[in-house]
Amino acid sequence: MDFTQLSLDLAALCRSTAQFIRQEAAVFDRAKVEHKGLHDLVSYVDQETERRLVTGLRQLLPEAGFITEEGTAGPDTHTEEFVWIIDPLDGTTNFVHGLPVYAISVALLHHNELVVGVVHEVNRDESFRAVRGGGAFCNDQPIHVTDVAELNSSLIATGFPYKDFGKMERYLQLLGAFMSRSHGVRRLGSAAVDLAYVAAGRFEAFFEFNLNSYDVAAGILLVREAGGQVTQFLQDGDPLFGREVVASNRLIHAEVQQTIGEFWQ
Incomplete structure (x- = not known):
């Protein structure tokens, strides 16, 4: 399995899906918001984004299971060799209120170890990508934590x-x-x-x-x-x-x- 190439394919899927979120943000109606629980909001944008991601991920890795926030892939599956973990719109409350800080987050588990991860910040169009043992990147440029010691x-x-x-x-x-x-x-x-x-x-x-x-x-x-x-x-x-x-x-x-x-x- 070429996890580096898979991470690039995943980043491309997240980037294209983020375009849908931006389009919906321009016309979003707060009256369409639903409540999953106390102060726990969900919208059709979350649900449709997740459906698009699941469809694309099944093409990338047909044998993988899913852990998803909105349940569009069916019951969570923890036993497969590969498991995708998906948050289609992390920061839904920000999205609903028009505050431009929200992201797509997708990671892949292989035998219960994180091996690929992408966070796509929608409004800045920043694609953060990582592969286990292969480093971390933002828009394909290497990134590193700070050296602040206190x-x-x-x-x-x-x-x-x-x-x-x-x-x-x-x-x-x-x-x-x-x-x-x-x-x-x-x-x-x-x-x-x-x-x-x-x-x-x-x-x-x-x-x-x-x-x-x-x-x-x-x-x-x-x-x-x-x-x-x-x-x-x-x-x-x-x-x-x-x-x-x-x-x-x-x-x-x-x-x-x-x-x-x-x-x-």
Whole structure:
């Protein structure tokens, strides 16, 4: 299997599919939004984007299974040799409100290892691509995490809870700690974009909890292939299915985890 060529084919599929999202954004009607749960929005754009991706991916790799956000490929399948993990529109709330930060995120598992990942940021038309052992790229130019070695010289990204508020007090304390110990904290509204920006050296670190595999799969591979580190909050456990992620340039990772540990016990 030529994973480099597969990543290029995947990037081309995501780029063409992003054109559909941009076209719909120009005429989108918020009245067509549906609710999957509390503050959890979905639109026909998410669903149609996912259908287009699934159709294209089945042509690229017919034997692969799927883990998808909107379920258009049928029940999630974890047992195949190859499994695609798809978020057709990461940042749906931004899309619905006309805020131009959202992305397509697609990754491939091979025997439960991430081997290919693409995050396509729709409005900037930036294609972030990674292959296991082959590096990370933005629009085919190599990218790398920063060499900033201290938290107090870092820009940090995070995501805010939108449906599970049981840890809100601890999260706000943690947010305050990062605000006072860094160059600042940003909340863009798309975990896939946040992770891609860590890989590209635009953020030094990103943390968030209550995430799904399709939010982070491609981004995890991007950060790792760009020289960074990705773990769970307080340990090196599986960030793909572990529901919480810390990604960094590696140099400040211990300091970020130490800060989280002060409030997240």
